Amino acid sequence: MSEDYEDILGDEPDAAVVRWMDRPPMHIGPAALSSAVAGAFLLGAVAAFGLMALSGRFTAAPAVRNRISRLLH
Secondary structure (H helix, E strand, C coil): CCCCCCCCCCCCCCCCCCHHHHCCCCCCCHHHHHHHHHHHHHHHHHHHHHHHHHHCCCCCHHHHHHHHHHHHC
């Protein structure tokens, strides 16, 4: 048993057909957009730095040791 419904409106409606059509457009200012982009970049940089620190990819100790050994020799 199937019922077919027509998806065509007779006349063009004056009001909204569904509720979400009544929503006003969202307005985001340039400052808010710039803040969001800068925040996302900062969050990514902190995450990358944290992952590198946790994985042991870089340390400050070898550079300090090399400088001190060059000064002593």
